[in-house]
Amino acid sequence: MLKNAKHDTTKLRLFVELSNECEPNEILKYAIPAIELADIILSKSSNLSVEQKNKILINKVVTLNNIGFNYENQGDFPKALDNYNKSLKILEEIENKEGIANSLNRIGGVFEDLGNLPKALEYYL
Numbered sequence: 001m002l003k004n005a006k007h008d009t010t011k012l013r014l015f016v017e018l019s020n021e022c023e024p025n026e027i028l029k030y031a032i033p034a035i036e037l038a039d040i041i042l043s044k045s046s047n048l049s050v051e052q053k054n055k056i057l058i059n060k061v062v063t064l065n066n067i068g069f070n071y072e073n074q075g076d077f078p079k080a081l082d083n084y085n086k087s088l089k090i091l092e093e094i095e096n097k098e099g100i101a102n103s104l105n106r107i108g109g110v111f112e113d114l115g116n117l118p119k120a121l122e123y124y125l
């Protein structure tokens with residue numbers, strides 16, 4: 001399907017779905033092209049509606065979270081936090097409260113994994 005996709009937005013959706021469904025060691029194989037494609041679409045499409053732009057941004061958020069999950073599972077907590085914080089920033093910009101809560105929870109989980117319970121609680125609360 002990816003090879004036959006004609007529109008960038010279709011390709012983006014497929015990359016995101018593949019990064020959601022693949023084995024953990026393959027996440028970056030699909031997530032990196034998804035991020036790059038989302039950035040390309042956003043940079044060259046100045047005539048996107050707010051709804052279209054937000055859809056692309058949500059796809060980027062999902063992909064950033066997948067990348068963060070990948071790094072968290074590998075024990076690379078700085079890279080996990082970097083991706084979760086990028087996701088959080090986008091969600092704050094588009095005022096997606098449910099997404100913000102999920103990102104704060106993910107960040108809190110990383111701090112919990114690191115044994116920094118005060119910082120974890122800060123994010124959980």
